[in-house]
Amino acid sequence: MSNIYVIGVGMTPFGKFAERTPDEMGQEAVVAALADAGIGINQVQAAFCGHVFQGMSLGQRILAPLGARGMPVTNVENACCSGSTALHSAVRLLRSGEADCALAIGAESLTGRFAGALSGDDSDLETMLGMTMPAVYAMRAQRYLDEYGASREQLAAVVVKNKANAVRNPLAQFKKEVSLEQVVGSRPIASPLHMLDCCPVSDGAAAVVLCTDAALARLGGQRRAVRLSASVLLSGEFDNAPTDMTFETLTRRAAEAAWAQAGAGPGDIDFAEVHDCFSIAEATRVEGLGLFEKGTYLGAVERGEASPDGRLPVNTSGGLLGKGHPLGATGIAQVVELTTQIRGEAGTRQLGRARVGVAHCRGGKAVGVEGTACTVHVLGS
Amino acid sequence: MSLLQSTWEMAEGKPVLLGSRCSACGTVHFPARRVCPACGPGPAVKPMRLSRRGRLYAFTQLHQSKPSFPTPYYMGYVDLPEGVRVAARIACNGDSTLHAQDELELDTAAVALDSSGQPVVSYVFRPAAAAA
Numbered sequence: 001m002s003n004i005y006v007i008g009v010g011m012t013p014f015g016k017f018a019e020r021t022p023d024e025m026g027q028e029a030v031v032a033a034l035a036d037a038g039i040g041i042n043q044v045q046a047a048f049c050g051h052v053f054q055g056m057s058l059g060q061r062i063l064a065p066l067g068a069r070g071m072p073v074t075n076v077e078n079a080c081c082s083g084s085t086a087l088h089s090a091v092r093l094l095r096s097g098e099a100d101c102a103l104a105i106g107a108e109s110l111t112g113r114f115a116g117a118l119s120g121d122d123s124d125l126e127t128m129l130g131m132t133m134p135a136v137y138a139m140r141a142q143r144y145l146d147e148y149g150a151s152r153e154q155l156a157a158v159v160v161k162n163k164a165n166a167v168r169n170p171l172a173q174f175k176k177e178v179s180l181e182q183v184v185g186s187r188p189i190a191s192p193l194h195m196l197d198c199c200p201v202s203d204g205a206a207a208v209v210l211c212t213d214a215a216l217a218r219l220g221g222q223r224r225a226v227r228l229s230a231s232v233l234l235s236g237e238f239d240n241a242p243t244d245m246t247f248e249t250l251t252r253r254a255a256e257a258a259w260a261q262a263g264a265g266p267g268d269i270d271f272a273e274v275h276d277c278f279s280i281a282e283a284t285r286v287e288g289l290g291l292f293e294k295g296t297y298l299g300a301v302e303r304g305e306a307s308p309d310g311r312l313p314v315n316t317s318g319g320l321l322g323k324g325h326p327l328g329a330t331g332i333a334q335v336v337e338l339t340t341q342i343r344g345e346a347g348t349r350q351l352g353r354a355r356v357g358v359a360h361c362r363g364g365k366a367v368g369v370e371g372t373a374c375t376v377h378v379l380g381s
Numbered sequence: 382m383s384l385l386q387s388t389w390e391m392a393e394g395k396p397v398l399l400g401s402r403c404s405a406c407g408t409v410h411f412p413a414r415r416v417c418p419a420c421g422p423g424p425a426v427k428p429m430r431l432s433r434r435g436r437l438y439a440f441t442q443l444h445q446s447k448p449s450f451p452t453p454y455y456m457g458y459v460d461l462p463e464g465v466r467v468a469a470r471i472a473c474n475g476d477s478t479l480h481a482q483d484e485l486e487l488d489t490a491a492v493a494l495d496s497s498g499q500p501v502v503s504y505v506f507r508p509a510a511a512a513a
Contacts, residue, residue: 116447125412126468128385129492129503130450132443139439139458146481191442238418240410240467242438242460367468368410368418 004094005216005225006379008037008209009336014324015173017203018111022054022328025205026062026107029329033103033207038221041066044209045099047073048089050082050106051328053113062105080275080363081233082106083206084331084375090210091231100215106333107205108326114201117189120365134198134278136365138190141280144246145192148295152192156183157301158279159196159321165308166318168349173202173324183279197279202324206332208339226339230261230378240368246295250374251288251362258358258376266290270353270380271312271341273334274360276319285360286314289376308351316341316349327363331375334359338379356380388412389504396489396504398431400465409463431467433487434509435459440471440479449493459485459506472507484509 010032012025026049034041041063049059059073078085083106090102117132124131141155160180166172178196186195216225234254243249259265272291276282283297291312292300300306306314317323317337320330338357340346346354357379364372388411389398401410403417405424411431416422440457443450455471457479470492473479486509491500 116450117443117445119447123384125384125388128383129456129468129470130443130446130454131456131468132446134445135441135443135456138441139456142441143439143481188442188444190444193441241408241464242466245439245458367412 001095002212002214004091004228005211006208006228006335006339007211007216007219007221007225008033008039009339010036011171011206011329011333011336012204013171014202014204014326014329014333016111016201020109020203022051022058022107022109022205023061025109025203026058026105026207027066029107029205029207030062030066030103030105033209037209037219039209039219041068043219044071044101044103046071046090046093047103047105048076048086049073050076050078050084050086050331051108052077052079052082053110054108054328058107059105062107078364078373080277080327081331081361081373081375082328084334084359084361084377085233085373087208087332087335087377088231088233088375091228094210094212100212101219102210103207104210104332105205105207106329106331108328109203110201110326111203125367132190133365134190134193137278137280138193140245140284141192141278144280144283147246150298152184153180154298154302155192155197155279156180157298158276158282159183161301161307162276162315162319162322165316165349166322169318169323172318172322173200174318174322193278193280199277199320199325202326204324204326204329206329206336208332208335224343226342226379227381228377228379229264229381230258230376232257232261232376234374236369236371236373238368246284248284248288248362248371250371251285251360252290254374254376255289258378262378264356264378268356269312269358270356271316271351272314272358272360273317273319273337274314275330275362276315276321277325279321282314282319285362289358289360308349313351316346316351331359331361334361335377335379342380385501385503392430395433396487397433398467398487398504400429400431400463401426402429409465411465411467431465432462435461435467435485435506437471437479437481437483437485438466439481451494455479457506470503470505472505479508
């Protein structure tokens with residue numbers, strides 16, 4: 001089977017852009033990704049577009065005006081994994097041999113879409129009772145802090161780290177650092193989580209161009225190509241029995257499948273982009289991935305181990321907390337960050353050692369299914 | 382009848398949750414299922430009433446929600462003796478304080494406002510000592 005490479009990346013600034021459409025933001029990201037790859041749109045043979053709330057045929061709305069000539073375009077919804085599922089779908093197509101160059105796009109416009117907190121689907125029983133996404137993560141946080149003896153301030157340290165990382169990312173939503181006191185003093189949302197523990201409402205888009213060995217030889221651009229060595233998508237299983245909500249078994253299963261594909265393990269990972277939709281989520285993600293031992297991450301953050309100069313930097317882009325979380329764009333934007341770091345093109349936030357990186361997304365909820373989808377991608381070699 | 386109102390009923394003046402149990406593997410579900418998620422299609426799944434008491438696994442006080450849910454209010458996960466974790470509103474008013482592992486009892490209360498602003502009544506759990 002051919003190797004798969006990322007040969008072009010592009011993304012828009014993330015933030016609140018009420019005047020921008022997802023179509024136009026998606027086009028900006030695609031144009032940037034194609035220019036980065038140094039190819040034209042008609043060298044791309046297929047496209048997958050991830051989004052959650054943007055209506056029908058977003059991928060075609062983005063690509064047809066850019067001169068796409070009938071290539072198959074598939075629109076993908078998989079909650080917070082929509083973008084990473086679009087990426088996974090493109091990888092699968094390339095691995096099948098049916099195409100050798102494909103686009104993965106994610107775009108989302110959320111400003112003005114939500115009154116109050118994000119919840120599961122309106123048809124969900126728990127949503128009808130008043131459950132929200134912040135409430136779900138708040139309860140995880142409560143158990144995690146209780147069971148591992150971690151403090152509210154240690155949880156806030158995740159936010160302080162990611163907001164500081166975002167200041168060094170020109171495309172991030174947040175431009176200012178915050179202090180521990182500002183995090184714990186921000187407006188309460190769902191105890192113990194406060195406003196700054198929660199990712200913001202965001203607009204934005206991201207795109208990557210992927211290809212095989214054969215296309216890489218044909219298209220050129222080898223110098224900046226980054227190998228993608230694992231792409232895994234798993235779905236959550238129904239289980240309404242009492243379980244340990246401080247540990248992500250779905251993330252662990254997806255990670256183990258990814259390590260097997262990549263021929264690597266947690267010890268080979270230099271840096272990670274993980275789905276920090278809430279401060280507590282970063283802890284349960286990296287522990288689920290096996291990058292840190294269960295119950296130890298918040299202490300590690302406090303000691304600087306996950307900072308850019310630490311032993312395993314997490315969310316150098318700013319993560320969802322600092323960079324923003326336009327749902328469909330998030331999974332693609334993580335791979336933009338991994339690619340940019342591995343190429344050594346990350347500017348003021350460039351890591352000293354960024355040879356192998358992992359991207360993780362997890363999202364969605366339904367009664368009896370704690371996380372509906374989970375993706376893990378490994379880049380670099 | 383809405384999905385919410387189909388998940389519980391009154392029995393001898395008290396609310397009770399309507400679950401189901403797989404005849405093959407014995408797994409208990411809430412809300413009631415036609416197919417056992419542990420076994421897949423095949424085995425018969427029978428309705429059953431669940432215990433009215435359980436233990437609080439985790440809880441949170443919400444200060445922000447959708448407009449139809451006046452804040453603040455509590456939600457929690459309650460573990461029932463049948464081996465089912467139920468997400469529910471936790472009625473906790475006055476100066477009573479919630480703790481993980483608290484014993485709770487099923488009751489009813491208004492949990493939301495409908496489109497005409499009228500209260501929507503549902504099952505809730507409340508601290509057992511405070512239950513009527």
